[in-house]
Amino acid sequence: MKGILFAILGGACITLQGIANTRISGSIGTWQAATLTQFTGFIVALIILMCVGAGKWREFQQVKPLYLAGGSFAAIIIFSNVTAIQQIGVTLMVSMLLIAQLGMTVIMETNGFFGLKKQKISGAQLIGIGMMISGVFLLKG
Amino acid sequence: MTGILFSLMAGSLVSIQAIFNSKVNERAGTWATTTLVLGLGFLASLTIGFILEGKQLFAWQEMQPWFWFSGLIGVGVVMSLVQAMKRLSPTIAIAIVMTSEVLFALLWDSLGWMGLEQVPFTINKLLGVLVIIGGIFVLKFGGKRERQKVSEAA
Known part of the structure; x- marks a missing residue:
């Protein structure tokens, strides 16, 4: 039960983040909002890291540099999120984002990208994506 | 239409980023990974923002105090997900x-x-x-x- 509540809270925070970034962008600009929120988030995460023990930094050397660079995508992600919310609203943005997120994951699995175990696309995955796309048409109509 | 394209781009990048981050996470743990991810996101936004807008990037005319705390939402996301995944x-x-x-x-x-x-x-x-x-x-x-x-x- 607690796990479910945390998952719900996590989802709410993800959507809230997009709305807050959009609100801040309206006042000071989008790149400004992305820079500011990630700077403060970084400082807080760094403080938590110091408290829980920072020794694991060295483990970064064991990870491929490409994988370490994933964080930089957030600049484009936040910019796209905010621009999309301004144009099409939160519900449609989140829906399209989830379709692309799940669809891309399926594509990466099917091709075995980035060391993922290669597996055939399943009927359920196709039906699921199809349902999500129909849902978007209902939303818009 | 561009709103839809931006949403699709964001979703694709989120899925790739989730895989990259999980590879870092396996080795370095949640908070070292989160610190790295937010730090790089900050540097990338700062760099692109400065290239596109120059000094304007730091002209925050309509700044409100709560903007400083918006970064906490991202930390809240990580904490909630870690707790949910544990259970x-x-x-x-x-x-x-x-x-x-x-x-x-x-x-x-x-x-x-x-x-x-x-x-x-x-x-x-x-x-x-x-x-x-x-x-x-x-x-x-x-x-x-x-x-x-x-x-x-x-």
Whole structure:
């Protein structure tokens, strides 16, 4: 039960983040909002890291540099999120984002990208994506 | 139309980033990974913003005090997800997170919250969202194949 509540809270925070970034962008600009929120988030995460023990930094050397660079995508992600919310609203943005997120994951699995175990696309995955796309048409109509 | 394209681009990048981050996470743990991810996101935004806008990047005329605390939401996301994953299987945790994302989106659109343009609630919108949630669960739970841990979380 607690796990479910945390998952719900996590989802709410993800959507809230997009709305807050959009609100801040309206006042000071989008790149400004992305820079500011990630700077403060970084400082807080760094403080938590110091408290829980920072020794694991060295483990970064064991990870491929490409994988370490994933964080930089957030600049484009936040910019796209905010621009999309301004144009099409939160519900449609989140829906399209989830379709692309799940669809891309399926594509990466099917091709075995980035060391993922290669597996055939399943009927359920196709039906699921199809349902999500129909849902978007209902939303818009 | 461009709004749709931007959403699709964001979603694709989120899925790739989730896989990259999970590879870092396996080695370095949650908080070292989160610190790295937010630090790089900050540097990338700073760099692109400075290239596009120069010194304007630092002219925050309509700054409000609470903007300084918005970064805490991201930390809240990480904490909640870590706790949810600890108690549930990654597949069910992610399905619930996504359900919550889209339901809260509908709620906040309908309320026109935080200066959002209010999007009137209709039964069609609720139906659309429910079909989308159904799709998420079919995709995540249909078929009984063993799935690799890394991709489950993406």
